[in-house]
Amino acid sequence: MREEILTFIEKNSRVDLKELAVMLGVDEVAVANEMADMEKENVICGYHTMIDWSKTSTEKVTALIEVRVTPQRGQGFDSIAERIYKYPEVQSVYLISGGYDLMVILEGKSLRQVSQFVSDKLSTLDSVLSTATHFILKKYKDHGTILDTPEKDERMLVTP
Amino acid sequence: MRNPLSDKVVEIEPSGIRKFFDIVSEMKDAISLGVGEPDFDTPWHIRDEGIYSLERGKTFYTSNAGLMELRQEIAAYLKRRVNASYDPKKEILITVGGSEAIDLALRAMINPGDEVLIPQPSYVSYLPCAVLADAVPVIINLKEENEFRLTKEELLEHITPKTKILVLPFPNNPTGAIMEKEDLEAIAEVVIEHDLFVISDEIYSELTYKEEHVSIASLPGMKERTILINGFSKAYAMTGWRLGYACGPALIMEQMTKIHQFAIMCAPTNSQYAAVDALKNGDEDVKVMREAYNQRRRYLMHRFKEMGLQCFEPYGAFYVFPSIKEFGMTSDEFATRFLEEEKVAVVPGTAFGACGEGFLRISYAYSLDNLKVALERMERFITKLRKEKENG
Structure with missing residues (x-):
């Protein structure tokens, strides 16, 4: 479960714990405990924000x-x-x-x-x-995030 | 002037999706849950390989059956993923998407009047392709109570002395249903007993969320009766590259290759080079995308539960197929009103066969943010419908 939690919050640390638990198919309390443990162990060292200054x-x-x-x-x-x-x-x-x-x-x-x-x-x-x-x-990409304006969804609205 | 058209073609009904697409495209600010393709871009290393192949001047035809290197990679892939062995020289054909493979398989195997069994709800092209091949399509209506799997009994009910082919579309678009090993074994037994052939459309094989996908071709006695169809669109997010493949007995593949040779010549060369890289180095990409789909699937199912919307839990593809029977309206009416009142596009289940009535196809090939907004609107909409119903 650790790896799944970390992979997810590495990209979005603001996710709601309840939602995260739903998406990982596990109990909310278990996720909260695991995250508290990882904070204690300094596996999770902070929840920073990506800013394009x-x-x-x-x-x-x-x-x-x-x-x-x-x-x-x-x-x-x-x-x-x-x-x-x-x-x-x-x-x-x-x-x-x-x-x-x-x-x-x-x-x-x-x-x-x-x-x-x-x-x-x-x-x-x-x-x-x-x-x-x-x-x-110039920063093009930082922490795996492309800093340019995100691309539009170019798919057709309805396809079979 | 005399009638320039073929009666056979004119009689084919246009896809139900087409009709809905026309309404949706009129609406400027609609958001959609109606798309049948991944939201991910093709992984960069695959695109890069496609670009590199152009730079190296790989701009010529390949052999009709496709690049030998790609066929070898496909053989290796099928061996490791579904434990099916195919000879790259004689048993694998690279096609323009899985759709071409479906068309070729039917045309290569059908004699006029042969019956083709098509379970529905299913992808829109099986029926027209069967008709174009002069087959008689026989629809098997799958049931929600069976999680839209095909049962042995349903299959037996529809077999006649003229039945030749069973189309097996799992993991399924639009229901998200899968067939597990026991399900397939029961089907295989009937197929062998009644001397039928199977066209197994496994385009969503990499997207299953329960157990690993099982191909019917890997079951004893089935390889010689099966055309296995797969491709790169869904697993590697390569829809626009138009690349698929068919594998089967040399006897049938030879005839399919003949049609392909005359109609198409060969699949796009640079797509083929890119696909080699997808199979060599793409396992990790598929894993990451599968996990993302699975997370959204769980989220969607959870939200439906919160809304009290009935939906069997699908374990494949990237669709859920909730029932809207409680509202007492047709799928078409529901989808049209939902679009008009909440500006969210979903596809009526009827676009995939008459037995899709009372259901909607909802795609989760969208970002979580997009899904959240759409589901909030859905909740608001069905709350409104329930109130309307209460007040008569």
Whole structure:
């Protein structure tokens, strides 16, 4: 049941529990319990909202920053990652295989604010060897959702 | 000028759906539960393969029977899904949708006057195709009390010395009925005993919600008596690609291929390349779509229960077939008023045979949001009808 619940709410976390239970063909109480358990176990870490900020008047800039770091003895990459992810403006931090070590996704109000973070906070960390900042120009698809206006149903209204 | 038309064709009644479609298309802002095709787009990897085949210049005819690679994939698919073995060289024909396969099978097997048994309610094309093939169609009226399955007794009642073919349309459009293994075994016994052939239209085989679909062709002694018809439209959401197939004994397939060769030449080449990818890499897509349909099916059944609308639980395709007999009006009247007063299009059960009277076909090939709105309107409408009835 877990997988079914997660697959469903990953796309629509606002679903009514009763409806979800009907659709999965299980008891409502069982769904509620399972979800409470998953919240406790941190399998469900939150119920966020997909927002296309570009359609609002709020200015937002997102940057992907490649960071090369020196891993620390006994800690690997974890402690440097932690120093970075504790900044609230940092949206995501991933340890990456390949040409660099950490992928940091940063959100700011302006180019200047993001650049300042990189030059003042990130580059100055002892174990950071180098950074490369890529600004996002346009989001086409995010979290499996195409951000463009949804397509119209082009099927004929009645077919055999 | 003399009459330019064929009497045989003129006498065929136009599809009941056509009539309703004309009314619906007049109405600009109607929402619909009347569509007989998936709401999903064809999975991108399949579309991409179709595009790639065009880029590589695969724009020529294929062999009449279809790409050998596709026939091999179909053989492998049928082996793994329904445990039926077919020789890709002689026993599989790629057609323009399942509909062409139905037409070919009837034309290849019928001699004038042969009787074809057609269980109804069922898809609109069996009867006209049988008539065009000079067969005598014999209708078997399926019953709600049997969950619209075909029973051995019903079959026996309609067999005469002239009966040659039984059309077996399960999982069923419009009722959503399925035939489980025991049901099919009972039918197979009669078919063999009376030396009949079966045209088994299994286009909805991937969309069952109880047990895995069983093909009658996989039962002992039935492969040599069965034309198995399937296609890509429903399982892979590929309706517009127009691609289906027929499998059966080489003796019959040879004659079907002959008609196909002269009438069609071959199925669209780029659809065939896309279909190869559907069979190779599409199992997961089918699973995801099946689960989505099943969720909506459960939701719909739940809402009908809340409304107190009588409906047997269907386990196949993407249709439910609720009864509207309590309102004392015909399916046509109900559907027309529902459309006019609530702007929701559903298809009257009678579009699929006279015994569909008193029922509606409701499709759940729609997003949940769409279904919710439509069902709210339905609830409002039937509440109104019940009040009307109370007040006489």
